Every structure is written in C-alpha cells, then in structure tokens.
Amino acid sequence: xxxxxxxxxxxxxxxxxxxxxxxxxxxxxxxxxxxxxxxxxxxxxxxxxxxxxxxxxxxxxxxxxxxxxxxxxxxxxxxxxxxxxxxxxxxxxxxxxxxxxxxxxxxxxxxxxxxxxxxxxxxxxxxxxxxxxxxxxxxxxxxxxxxxxxxxxxxxxxxxxxxxxxxxxxxxxxxxxxxxxxxxxxxxxxxxxxxxxxxxxxxxxxxxxxxxxxxxxxxxxxxxxxxxxxxxxxxxxxxxxxxxxxxxxxxxxxxxxxxxxxxxxxxxxxxxxxxxxxxxxxxxxxxxxxxxxxxxxxxxxxxxxxxxxxxxxxxxxxxxxxxxxxxxxxxxxxxxxxxxxxxxxxxxxxxxxxxxxxxxxxxxxxxxxxxxxxxxxxxxxxxxxxxxxxxxxxxxxxxxxxxxxxxxxxxxxxxxxxxxxxxxxxxxxxxxxxxxxxxxx
Numbered sequence: 086x087x088x089x090x091x092x093x094x095x096x097x098x099x100x101x102x103x104x105x106x107x108x109x110x111x112x113x114x115x116x117x118x119x120x121x122x123x124x125x126x127x128x129x130x131x132x133x134x135x136x137x138x139x140x141x142x143x144x145x146x147x148x149x150x151x152x153x154x155x156x157x158x159x160x161x162x163x164x165x166x167x168x169x170x171x172x173x174x175x176x177x178x179x180x181x182x183x184x185x186x187x188x189x190x191x192x193x194x195x196x197x198x199x200x201x202x203x204x205x206x207x208x209x210x211x212x213x214x215x216x217x218x219x220x221x222x223x224x225x226x227x228x229x230x231x232x233x234x235x236x237x238x239x240x241x242x243x244x245x246x247x248x249x250x251x252x253x254x255x256x257x258x259x260x261x262x263x264x265x266x267x268x269x270x271x272x273x274x275x276x277x278x279x280x281x282x283x284x285x286x287x288x289x290x291x292x293x294x295x296x297x298x299x300x301x302x303x304x305x306x307x308x309x310x311x312x313x314x315x316x317x318x319x320x321x322x323x324x325x326x327x328x329x330x331x332x333x334x335x336x337x338x339x340x341x342x343x344x345x346x347x348x349x350x351x352x353x354x355x356x357x358x359x360x361x362x363x364x365x366x367x368x369x370x371x372x373x374x375x376x377x378x379x380x381x382x383x384x385x386x387x388x389x390x391x392x393x394x395x396x397x398x399x400x401x402x403x404x405x406x407x408x409x410x411x412x413x414x415x416x417x418x419x420x421x422x423x424x425x426x427x428x429x430x431x432x433x434x435x436x437x438x439x440x441x442x443x444x445x446x447x448x449x450x451x452x453x454x455x456x457x458x459x460x461x462x463x464x465x466x467x468x469x470x471x472x473x474x475x476x477x478x479x480x481x482x483x484x485x486x487x488x489x490x491x492x493x494x495x496x497x498x499x500x501x502x503x504x505x506x507x508x509x510x511x512x513x514x515x516x517x518x519x520x521x522x523x524x525x526x
Contacts (some may be wrong), residue, residue: 094241097304099254101234104297105195106258107265107290108227112202115383116269116286117220118159118361124209125155143495146213156362156497160488162217163358166224167480173225174232175474188307191233195298198226203291206284228477235473237305263387265293270380330471332460339458341518343472346451347479349414349511352421352504353447354476355483356440363424363497368433378430382437389441397446406454407518413447414512421505425498483507 111117122144129144130136138144144155177190201223208216242250269286276282334340361379370378401409420439427433455472483504490503 089240089242090246091241093304094306095250097301098234098237098241099250099257101298101301102254102258103261104294104301105198105227105230105234106262107293108198108202108223110262110383110387111266111269111286111290112205112223113358114361115266115380116273116283117205119365119379120208120283120286121159121220122156122362122365125213129155148213148217154491156366157488157491158213158217159220159362160359160484160491160500162221163224164481164484164488166221167228167477167484169221169225170228170232171474171477171481173229174477177229177232186307187233187236188302188305191230191237192298192302194226194230194233196226196295198223198230199291199295199298201226201291202287202294205287208284208287232473240306259387261293261297263384265289266380266384266387270384273380336460338519338521339455339460341514342454342458343475345511345514345518346455346472347475347511348507348514349410349417349447350451350476351479351483352417352507352511353444354480355487355504355507356417356421357444358480358484359487359500360440363501364433366497367428368430369428370430382434385434386437386441386444389438390445393442394445394449396442397450400446401450401453406450406457407515409450410447410454411512411515413443413450414508414515416443417447418505418508418512421501421508424501 125146126138126144128146130138145152146155146158147153148158201219204219205216205223208219238250269289272285272289273283361383364379364382397409397413400412404412416439420436420443423432423436427436452472486503486507487500490500491497493499
C-alpha cells in the first residue's frame, strides 16, 4: 500500500507539472506554431520560385501526394493525436489499474513526448510527413502521460488534500513553463539570424521535460496493484465510461451541464491550440517583429490567465457558477467575432488580453461546477474519467472543424466563426441547466 500524504511523494508528484508544462506552453501555444508557419512558407516560396507570398495566396504543402493548406494540415494532425489519446487512454488505464504499473506507462509516454520534441529540431530537414509525425507523437506522449499522472492523485493523498495539491502543481507548471519560454524568447530574438536558432527551443523542451521528470520517478510509487486479475482488462476503461454514461442519463442537471461543457470547452481548447497559427498568418506584423510579438502576447495571456482565474472565482462567489460561466462565454463569443475582423498587432494584443482574462477562469469554474453537480457517489474517479473523455473528444471535433472550415471557405478567418458556433451552442445549453438536480429512474 502507498502511504498517503507522504510529503516526499507529493513533492515528486507536483514536480511533474514543472517538467511537462513546458510542452503545452512552448510547443503547443507559442514557439512551434510560428516556426511551423515559417518553415512551410519558406518551402512553398522555394517550390514556386517566389520571394514573397502574393496577397490572397495560402501556403500549401504536399502530404502523401495530396496538396493541402499548411495550417489546416496541422489542425488535422492535432485532431488525430487527440483521437488517439481518446482511444488509448481507457484501454491502457484499465491495464495499469490491474497490473499496478501506472509509473511505467506514465514514464513511457513522458519519454515518447520528450524525445519527439527533441526530434523536432530536424523538422526543417525532413519530409512534411515525417515532420508532422514528430508533432503527432509529441502530442500523444504529453496527453497520455497526463492520464496516468492524474490517476496518481487519489493514491497519494486523501480527497480533502486534492485541491491544495493540484493547485501546487498548477503553480509549479506555470512558473517552470514561463521560465523556459523566456529563455526560448531570448534564443529566438537575440541569437542567430532571422530566428535561425529557434529549433533549439524544441531540444530545450525535450531535455527539460525528460530530465526534471526523473525527480518525479525517483519518489513516485509504482502504483497500487489489484490482488485479483479481471477478465477483459483491455476494455475495462471503456466499460467504466459506459457505466458512468448510463448514470448520466438518469440525471438532468448534470447531463445538460456536460452537454454545455462539451461545446464551450471545445471552443476554449481550440482557441488555445490554434490561436497562434491564426495570428501568425492573419495579423499584419511589422517585418522581423512578428515572432517576438506573438511570443510576448503568449506571455501576456499566461499572466492575465492567473489574474482571470482569481477574478472568476470572486465573481462566482457573488453570482454563482452558472451565471459566472454565462458571462465568460459571452465574452468568448465577442472575442471570436472580433478576431474575424482584426488585422493590426495592437488589436491582437488587446484581444489576447481579453483571452487571458477569461481563459483560466472558465476552465477553473467549469471543473469546479462539474464537481459540485456530481451525485452522492464514491466513483469520483470514473466520473472525472468521463469528464476528461468528453474534453478530449471535444478537442478532436474542435481542431478538425477548424481545419475543415479553413479548407471549405479558403480562409483561416472563417475557422474562428466555427469556434464561435461552439460557444453559442454551449451558451444556449447552459441556459437550459436546471437549478436543482432531477433524477429519473
């Protein structure tokens, strides 16, 4: 048995947030999207013998012989990675629960992600297919390692300590990723010519993630092994999700809230993943100042995200969780429609500030609202597994629609309208959530 509340183990668990959060900020949100657009544009210009990209022409690449818009391709790659995680997570979680080897699974996906990040150093030197496969593996490694990381919390601490320990992890991750992003910003802006050393950022992310995680694995227990092996362990996770889904059908408030969460959280996650691709392509950045300007805006979003989380908690105390979420979603809808029209850097900075203020807040309140709406049950892990599965499926849908709208309408600006639609549906669904739970037999 694992001794709960062991300070050494808890510190080790928290430290994994410090290790892995650099991927989410540096790779997903800041440095790589800009680098990817630059590499793909350079290749496109060389293939066509152009010096600059003609106005109205979108950068396309050949992917297994099929021409596709470069930014849309990345939408589909991310969508495929989230779909993979959605399928693998329940299966592997079931195996890990029986065998009691969560640490082995967590470490495998951790190093898969870290090594994939390092391999992205050669992204510009390999084929498009191999390059985006590196990105795909890094995403699968990151999100699947989190599945097993989160599953440790009930084993290392009692429920009354979960909020405090989780917040410690969040703070560690926030500080660590900000430190590395500033280092990477220095590399991009002040070393090499025209950001030629940018790819070293991916090596730093992989090393940071891989090496600092060793602190976690040195103290984290292997996992709790069940004495009795069960039949059909491969499908155990899916069976648990199915059982929770059947329970959901008996509720009204929780069911309607989860429907709303699926749509508005899909909007939030899609913005967080794809916003920099949009801004790099559609904002009229001054020559040579686009990369640094975008990274600075990401730093701004992170700082304001912490402020927004605090303010949203205060607002929910005054007007309640549902009303607080409704206010946040209205702001998100306005942000999406404003993004459709903006072109100047100052407009993007203002919009990024608004995103920062509502980004952290809506995620924090959404999760706490779900927790409050849960029925009287001992199966909290299963309910939150269903919550996480809902989030991942939404991320698949959001990133896929982002790319599909761009291809259909011929402009990434229309992808923003797809995101706005998710928020509108989520808003309407949230209005239909009853104040009190109703259980149907």
